Amino acid sequence: MTTKEKLKQILVEDLNLEDITPEEIEDDEPLFGEGLGLDSLDAVELVVLVQKHFGVEIKDMEEGRPALQSINTLAAFIEDKQE
Amino acid sequence: MFGAGGINPVSTQQKQPKTLGSPLGYRAFYLLIRSGGRQAAYGLLYFVVAFYILFRPQVRLSCRPYLRHRFPTAGADANWWHSYRMVLDFGKVLVDRAVVGMLGPDQLNVTLHGREQLLEIRNRRHGMILMMSHVGCWQVAMSALNFLEEPVHMVMHQDDGSLERHYYEYAEQECPYRTIDPRGFLGGTLEMMGVLKQGMILAVMGDRLPPHERNVVTVDFLGEAVALPFSSFQLASATGAPIVVMMTRKSAGDCYEMELIREIRVPQGLGRKADAYRPYVQQYADALAGYCRDNPYQFYNFFDMWNNR
Numbered sequence: 001m002t003t004k005e006k007l008k009q010i011l012v013e014d015l016n017l018e019d020i021t022p023e024e025i026e027d028d029e030p031l032f033g034e035g036l037g038l039d040s041l042d043a044v045e046l047v048v049l050v051q052k053h054f055g056v057e058i059k060d061m062e063e064g065r066p067a068l069q070s071i072n073t074l075a076a077f078i079e080d081k082q083e
Numbered sequence: 084m085f086g087a088g089g090i091n092p093v094s095t096q097q098k099q100p101k102t103l104g105s106p107l108g109y110r111a112f113y114l115l116i117r118s119g120g121r122q123a124a125y126g127l128l129y130f131v132v133a134f135y136i137l138f139r140p141q142v143r144l145s146c147r148p149y150l151r152h153r154f155p156t157a158g159a160d161a162n163w164w165h166s167y168r169m170v171l172d173f174g175k176v177l178v179d180r181a182v183v184g185m186l187g188p189d190q191l192n193v194t195l196h197g198r199e200q201l202l203e204i205r206n207r208r209h210g211m212i213l214m215m216s217h218v219g220c221w222q223v224a225m226s227a228l229n230f231l232e233e234p235v236h237m238v239m240h241q242d243d244g245s246l247e248r249h250y251y252e253y254a255e256q257e258c259p260y261r262t263i264d265p266r267g268f269l270g271g272t273l274e275m276m277g278v279l280k281q282g283m284i285l286a287v288m289g290d291r292l293p294p295h296e297r298n299v300v301t302v303d304f305l306g307e308a309v310a311l312p313f314s315s316f317q318l319a320s321a322t323g324a325p326i327v328v329m330m331t332r333k334s335a336g337d338c339y340e341m342e343l344i345r346e347i348r349v350p351q352g353l354g355r356k357a358d359a360y361r362p363y364v365q366q367y368a369d370a371l372a373g374y375c376r377d378n379p380y381q382f383y384n385f386f387d388m389w390n391n392r
Contacts, residue, residue, distance in 0.1 A: 015355070032269060040270035041298050041314060041355045044321045047276060060277030065268050
C-alpha cells in the first residue's frame with residue numbers, strides 16, 4: 001500500500017468520514033474547507049494519526065500548513081521525513 | 084470605560100460586543116486617575132454605573148441571564164441591586180486596568196495561589212493549557228505567571244482595537260503573553276499544538292463560544308445547560324498537556340488573587356467525538372460555578388450563555 005492509499009484509508013476510517021470511500025478521495029483535493037471538508041478538530045486528529053501510523057511528527061505551523069493541503073502534499077511531507 | 088470584551092447588550096453570542104461610554108467619558112476617568120488615583124475614579128464610577136443601571140435598560144438586560152441563574156429566587160428589587168453590584172465591580176476592574184496602564188504595575192498587588200503546583204506541572208514538560216474565564220481581571224493577573232519563565236501564548240483575536248494590546252502599549256510594558264489568532268489557518272490549531280509540543284503554555288478562555296464555533300458540548304452550569312467549546316480539551320487529549328483551571332478575583336481595593344482551581348487530566352486518544360469530552364468540560368463548568376458562588380459579582384460574561392439556539 002502506498003503512502004497516499006494508506007492516508008486515504010486513515011482519513012476515512014479514523015476520522016469517520018461518511019459517504020465517501022478511500023478510492024473517491026482525489027490526490028489533489030483540498031483536505032480542509034471546500035474539498036473533503038475537514039475542520040480544525042480533524043487537523044488535530046490528523047497530526048496525531050500521522051505520527052501514530054508513519055512515525056512522522058508535524059511540529060508546528062511552518063511544517064503543518066504546507067503539508068496539510070492535500071493527500072499529495074501530506075504524502076510528500078511524510079515520505080520526505082521518512083527518508 | 085465600559086469597553087471591549089465586556090458588556091454585550093444583545094442576548095446571543097454571535098453578535099459583537101457593543102461598547103458603552105464615550106471618548107469623553109474615558110478621558111474623564113483617565114483625568115481622575117491621573118489627578119486623584121484609583122479612589123477618585125471609583126468615586127465617579129458609582130454615579131456612572133447608577134446612571135447606566137437606571138437609564139440604560141440594555142445594561143440590566145445584559146446582566147439578567149447570569150443573575151437569573153446565580154440568584155434564582157431574587158425579586159425585581161434585588162435584581163436591580165445585583166445588576167448594580169455586578170456592573171460596578173466590572174467597572175472597578177476596568178479602572179484598575181487603566182490604573183496599572185497609566186501608573187505602573189506596582190499599583191496593584193497580585194497574589195498567586197498554586198505556585199508550587201504550577202511549577203510541578205511545568206517541570207513535566209508536556210506543556211499546559213491554562214484555562215481562563217471572564218472573571219476578575221485576568222490581564223492583570225497574567226503578570227503573576229512570569230515566574231514560570233515560559234512564554235504564555237494566549238488565544239485571542241488580534242483586532243486593531245483590542246483593548247488588551249492597547250493596555251500594554253499604553254503602559255509601555257512588555258506584554259506578558261503572545262497571541263494566537265483563532266481566525267488563522269485551521270483556527271490556529273497547528274500553532275496551539277506547536278506550543279504544547281514544545282512544552283510551553285497555552286492560555287485559552289473556556290467560557291465563551293467563538294462565533295460559528297461548531298465544536299461544542301452541552302454541560303450544566305448554574306442549574307441549566309450551556310454550550311461550551313471542547314477544542315481545548317481535544318488538544319489536551321492529543322498532546323498529553325493538562326488543563327489547568329485558573330481564576331482571578333479582586334479581593335480588596337488594590338489586591339487581586341490568582342488561584343489554580345483544578346488540574347483536569349484528559350486521557351489521550353479520545354478522538355474527536357464531543358461526548359467523550361463532556362465529563363472534562365463539566366469539571367471546568369463546575370469549577371466556574373464554584374467561583375460564581377464565592378464571587379457572585381465578578382463573572383463578566385454579559386450575554387446569555389444559556390440560550391443554546
